[in-house]
Amino acid sequence: MAKRLTQKPCDSTPVQLHADPTAESFAKLAWAIAHPARVQIVRLLIGREACICGEIVDCLPLAQSTVSQHLKILKESGLIQGEVDGPKVCYCINHEKLDQLKALVADL
Amino acid sequence: MAKRLTQKPCDSTPVQLHADPTAESFAKLAWAIAHPARVQIVRLLIGREACICGEIVDCLPLAQSTVSQHLKILKESGLIQGEVDGPKVCYCINHEKLDQLKALVADL
DNA sequence: ATCGCCTATCGTGAATGGACGATAAAGGAA
DNA sequence: TTCCTTTATCGTCCATTCACGATAGGCGAT
Numbered sequence: 304m305a306k307r308l309t310q311k312p313c314d315s316t317p318v319q320l321h322a323d324p325t326a327e328s329f330a331k332l333a334w335a336i337a338h339p340a341r342v343q344i345v346r347l348l349i350g351r352e353a354c355i356c357g358e359i360v361d362c363l364p365l366a367q368s369t370v371s372q373h374l375k376i377l378k379e380s381g382l383i384q385g386e387v388d389g390p391k392v393c394y395c396i397n398h399e400k401l402d403q404l405k406a407l408v409a410d411l
Numbered sequence: 412m413a414k415r416l417t418q419k420p421c422d423s424t425p426v427q428l429h430a431d432p433t434a435e436s437f438a439k440l441a442w443a444i445a446h447p448a449r450v451q452i453v454r455l456l457i458g459r460e461a462c463i464c465g466e467i468v469d470c471l472p473l474a475q476s477t478v479s480q481h482l483k484i485l486k487e488s489g490l491i492q493g494e495v496d497g498p499k500v501c502y503c504i505n506h507e508k509l510d511q512l513k514a515l516v517a518d519l
Numbered sequence: 520a521t522c523g524c525c526t527a528t529c530g531t532g533a534a535t536g537g538a539c540g541a542t543a544a545a546g547g548a549a
Numbered sequence: 550t551t552c553c554t555t556t557a558t559c560g561t562c563c564a565t566t567c568a569c570g571a572t573a574g575g576c577g578a579t
Contacts, residue, residue, distance in 0.1 A: 323450075326447040326454070329444070329450050330445050330446050333442075336437070336441045337438050337445040338438050338442075338536090338537085339431065339438045340434075341438070342431075342434040342437050346434070356556085357555060360556095366539055366540075367555090368538085368540075368556095368559095372536095372537075372538085372557095372558095374557095387545090387546095387556095389545095390553095390555050390556080391546095391554090391556080392557090401519065404516065404519075405519065408516040408517070409513055411453065411512075411513065465525060465526065473567095473568075473569095474570075475526075476526090476527080476528080476571090479526065479528080480566095481567090482526095495526095495576095497525095497575090497576060497577070498524065498526080498576045499524095499526080500525080
């Protein structure tokens with residue numbers, strides 16, 4: 304790359320689009336819901352404001368370990384939270400993060 | 412899977428969350444912007460309402476072929492459109508698709 | 520027709536994602 | 550304690566992504 308030096312780059316600003324931290328966090332958040340199973344999980348948790356646990360597994364045509372993996376990804380993204388309740392774990396939506404995602408997309 | 416038959420599944424609806432076509436298209440659209448480079452490209456195209464061409468390459472710290480790949484992904488998602496203009500190609504945002512994405516996220 | 524520029528595509532390699540079964544860890548109940 | 554249930558993690562396999570250089574095709578200019 305870097306060969307077209309005879310003309311101005313984008314707009315009037317030099318270049319400086321490299322490694323945009325905003326784009327990175329945006330992409331991460333978007334990636335968290337960039338899978339049908341994760342979209343369904345998020346919607347499920349939104350649908351019932353209250354938290355639920357491994358019934359999520361019963362709602363998806365996936366193995367328990369696979370669902371657990373998706374839940375981990377969603378948890379790491381911050382979109383959902385898990386809280387241990389005895390031997391079970393209740394998950395619920397993190398509305399702050401969800402609103403943040405909504406704002407990021409809306410402000411596109 | 413399918414072992415917990417002694418208790419009701421999620422909510423009162425049987426199960427039927429399998430292969431939700433809505434979730435699939437949502438996930439596809441989200442995946443299209445689930446990469447920092449693609450977020451930057453989309454923002455760039457939104458910033459300048461008009462279309463631009465391979466200057467995008469100069470705005471990203473990526474090889475031309477890599478950028479072309481990302482553009483292809485975005486084009487296939489419908490979020491952007493490319494129109495040939497002589498030896499160059501001008502890309503622009505597909506506002507309909509973008510609005511669709513916004514609506515999908517807002518209605519979460 | 521030939522040259523040079525712009526872009527898409529091909530081929531490759533490294534890394535990651537997604538799915539599964541098996542297993543481990545934690546807690547409640549008998 | 551000993552089970553049983555619930556969930557997370559491990560290891561593995563296959564598919565896909567992402568990045569690159571090289572190459573091919575299109576088009577305008579010379």
